[in-house]
Amino acid sequence: VGKALNKKRITIYDIAVLAKTSASTVGSVLNGTWKSRRISKAMAQKVEKIAHEQGYSVNMQASALRRKRSGIIGMILPMYDNRYFSSIAQLFEQEARARDLFPMISCTLRDPELEVEAVRSMLNYRVEQIVCTGATDPDKITELCHSRGVPTFNLDLPGTKAPSVISDNYSGAFDLTSELLSVLSRKPDKGGGDMIFIGGRNSDHNTKERIRGFQDANKKFGNQPRESNVLAWGYAADKAENALKNIVDRTGNLPSGIFVNSTISLEGVMNWFQKCGIGELKKITLGCFDWDPFAIFLDSRILMIRQNVPDMMHEIFSMVDGKKVKPNELIEIKPTIIIAP
Amino acid sequence: VGKALNKKRITIYDIAVLAKTSASTVGSVLNGTWKSRRISKAMAQKVEKIAHEQGYSVNMQASALRRKRSGIIGMILPMYDNRYFSSIAQLFEQEARARDLFPMISCTLRDPELEVEAVRSMLNYRVEQIVCTGATDPDKITELCHSRGVPTFNLDLPGTKAPSVISDNYSGAFDLTSELLSVLSRKPDKGGGDMIFIGGRNSDHNTKERIRGFQDANKKFGNQPRESNVLAWGYAADKAENALKNIVDRTGNLPSGIFVNSTISLEGVMNWFQKCGIGELKKITLGCFDWDPFAIFLDSRILMIRQNVPDMMHEIFSMVDGKKVKPNELIEIKPTIIIAP
DNA sequence: CTGAAAGCGCTTACAG
DNA sequence: CTGAAAGCGCTTACAG
Numbered sequence: 001v002g003k004a005l006n007k008k009r010i011t012i013y014d015i016a017v018l019a020k021t022s023a024s025t026v027g028s029v030l031n032g033t034w035k036s037r038r039i040s041k042a043m044a045q046k047v048e049k050i051a052h053e054q055g056y057s058v059n060m061q062a063s064a065l066r067r068k069r070s071g072i073i074g075m076i077l078p079m080y081d082n083r084y085f086s087s088i089a090q091l092f093e094q095e096a097r098a099r100d101l102f103p104m105i106s107c108t109l110r111d112p113e114l115e116v117e118a119v120r121s122m123l124n125y126r127v128e129q130i131v132c133t134g135a136t137d138p139d140k141i142t143e144l145c146h147s148r149g150v151p152t153f154n155l156d157l158p159g160t161k162a163p164s165v166i167s168d169n170y171s172g173a174f175d176l177t178s179e180l181l182s183v184l185s186r187k188p189d190k191g192g193g194d195m196i197f198i199g200g201r202n203s204d205h206n207t208k209e210r211i212r213g214f215q216d217a218n219k220k221f222g223n224q225p226r227e228s229n230v231l232a233w234g235y236a237a238d239k240a241e242n243a244l245k246n247i248v249d250r251t252g253n254l255p256s257g258i259f260v261n262s263t264i265s266l267e268g269v270m271n272w273f274q275k276c277g278i279g280e281l282k283k284i285t286l287g288c289f290d291w292d293p294f295a296i297f298l299d300s301r302i303l304m305i306r307q308n309v310p311d312m313m314h315e316i317f318s319m320v321d322g323k324k325v326k327p328n329e330l331i332e333i334k335p336t337i338i339i340a341p
Numbered sequence: 342v343g344k345a346l347n348k349k350r351i352t353i354y355d356i357a358v359l360a361k362t363s364a365s366t367v368g369s370v371l372n373g374t375w376k377s378r379r380i381s382k383a384m385a386q387k388v389e390k391i392a393h394e395q396g397y398s399v400n401m402q403a404s405a406l407r408r409k410r411s412g413i414i415g416m417i418l419p420m421y422d423n424r425y426f427s428s429i430a431q432l433f434e435q436e437a438r439a440r441d442l443f444p445m446i447s448c449t450l451r452d453p454e455l456e457v458e459a460v461r462s463m464l465n466y467r468v469e470q471i472v473c474t475g476a477t478d479p480d481k482i483t484e485l486c487h488s489r490g491v492p493t494f495n496l497d498l499p500g501t502k503a504p505s506v507i508s509d510n511y512s513g514a515f516d517l518t519s520e521l522l523s524v525l526s527r528k529p530d531k532g533g534g535d536m537i538f539i540g541g542r543n544s545d546h547n548t549k550e551r552i553r554g555f556q557d558a559n560k561k562f563g564n565q566p567r568e569s570n571v572l573a574w575g576y577a578a579d580k581a582e583n584a585l586k587n588i589v590d591r592t593g594n595l596p597s598g599i600f601v602n603s604t605i606s607l608e609g610v611m612n613w614f615q616k617c618g619i620g621e622l623k624k625i626t627l628g629c630f631d632w633d634p635f636a637i638f639l640d641s642r643i644l645m646i647r648q649n650v651p652d653m654m655h656e657i658f659s660m661v662d663g664k665k666v667k668p669n670e671l672i673e674i675k676p677t678i679i680i681a682p
Numbered sequence: 683c684t685g686a687a688a689g690c691g692c693t694t695a696c697a698g
Numbered sequence: 699c700t701g702a703a704a705g706c707g708c709t710t711a712c713a714g
Contacts, residue, residue, distance in 0.1 A: 009489065009691095012691070021701085022701045022702075023692085023701090024700075024701055024703095025699095025700060025701075027691090027692060027694090031693075033694085037694095037699080037700080038699055038700090039699065040699060040700090043699085055489060057464050058465050058691090058692080059406070059690090059692065060402075060465045060466045060467065061401075061402035061406045061467060061690090061692090062692035062693090062706090063691080063693075064402045064692090064706090065406060065690095065691085065692075065693095065706045065707065065708085066692050066693045066694085066705075067692085067693065067694095067706085068706070070402065079431065080426075080430045080431055081424055081427035081431065082427075085421075086421035086422035086423075086427055087422060089448065090420065090421055090448055093447065102462055102466070103447070105446060106434065107431055109431075121443055124399050124400070124401045125402070126400060126401070126402060148350065148398055149350065266635075267635070270635070274637070274638065278638070292635060293608050294607075294611070294633060294635035294636055294638075297614075297615065297635075297639055298635070298638055298639075350707095352707055352708085353708070363684065363685045363686075364685090364686095364707090364708085365684075365685055365686075365709085365710080366683095366684060368708065369684095369710085372709075374709085374710085378683080379684090381683060384683085399707090399708080400706090400707050400708065402706090402708090403690090403706070403707035403708035404709075405690095405708090406689095406690045406691065406692085406706095406707085406708075406709095407689075407690050407707080407708050407710085408708085408709065
């Protein structure tokens, strides 16, 4: 199939011959600069008509090479498969298209090498800007891009060498924890152990800030913040499941509540309950830092934090559009708390 | 930020000067054809070293223009935000990269105009092939691409003018319905009304096939297949919710079971139960044609069909690799049924 | 083993 | 109002 179809493509020269004019004129009609060149409307229409009949499609590599502008904006993203990242991808495309920029997304699976590889490919295609979402080492990417003259913006995880837009993780976590503790305080039977924190990595900025919010809210409610109640053993479902299993084994007690740091960790927590009696779920108070439509219907009343992706993307694109900011600007967007009906 | 950073980029000419050799030699070293040109290893190493020091990055638009090969493979996709489509996107990228093709994905929101627009852009960037996933009118896209010499492959929704890879919707629906009816037959209290089908569109191939499987399984179990039990009022959550509300109002009865056609429709069904008493959910038998990890934990035992994306993508790429097939080949991949523990 | 030169398909300053 | 020509940064057939 492939080879057979690769017939010769129509160029501006072919059209020039058919229209009995020059390639310059055709090029200028087809790229919209014909008015400023004072080309006659009659000629413009003639050229447009022939181009349409011949199925002309501009060759962007030639155009971009000449113009020194690719018209492409790049983004790297850890994954597509949860509501947070997939809406980032969708809104990125929408905003890019609204500006006549072609969006180029690469999914990099939180693999540092793949992140660099994807960025290198994008640089080869001469993307004009790059948005680095949830990059493991944003500054490394920024340095690479800056050395090639390409501006970058960080999203979700902040860096120090390019402007960053992230959720206000501290206040989101503080609010979520406060709400969980307040629900708990109204329960007739307070249940077993302490409120615990599960999921994420101590090494990443977001997890650190969320833990700080979690601990501060505990203090506000008069609870001793204990390090042993924080189990940031990784985002992956099995890491979260292990963490929960471990604390139940160790304390011999179900926690009274759980702050789950991401939907992917929530899967792990749910797996544990599935194995050890889904009925137990009713006894605890559950919160998740991230939103998933099905989580609402879980057996327990669950509180969720929904990150404000539209506002975050809006900030990113105001910088893409040229808004002046400090090179290490950090913009934090408040997420909203979702309380099941 | 943007403009300031756009400094001059290093070209093979700059490197030629530094290495005291010609641009041809540099080009050939850097694109890996130097051995067949019998360039000395010493020269190759010298050039590589300087290129690395100078932060050289090949300009793919120049390279592609000259070679008449962009190295890009395109895909359009209705959306990212469910497990089925997001895993299609991830696997597409993986398979493309494994072949040194750069994956370019556009999310087209089931909007026919956006689908054509996205494909046109990709054609301008001279993608070598296009995978059309879930396109509303695959044949229209195929015609457009073929007229420009670009082969296409349909995924998820089939067309008649290009090879298609889809799930075996009929047998998946037949199996899911049979399993639902068999679960139902073992229930002490069979509950209210008939088993119903909710979600999707009568106009699309997949929905039609699934309805056929649903009806045939009903026949096998001795149930009269009734048109009024099929409510393909659209995929959107609110359409599904309305459909359910309507049938309950009309019959004055909860259906004994529901075949939900996609996770997005499942959201609508769950919304109805949320409003009208989530406890009711226990009374019915639920199946979903699509898989979502959280659906497992819903209050009802749910059966799910998980489409086999890895095998589907594998078939697509064997054609990308040049496997000969009929121009209207239809490859159906059996999905698997997932029965909650 | 290496280089000069043509050409991919555009855009745009220049000339008229 | 329009055209000839240069040039974007590569690749590759040709010549030596």
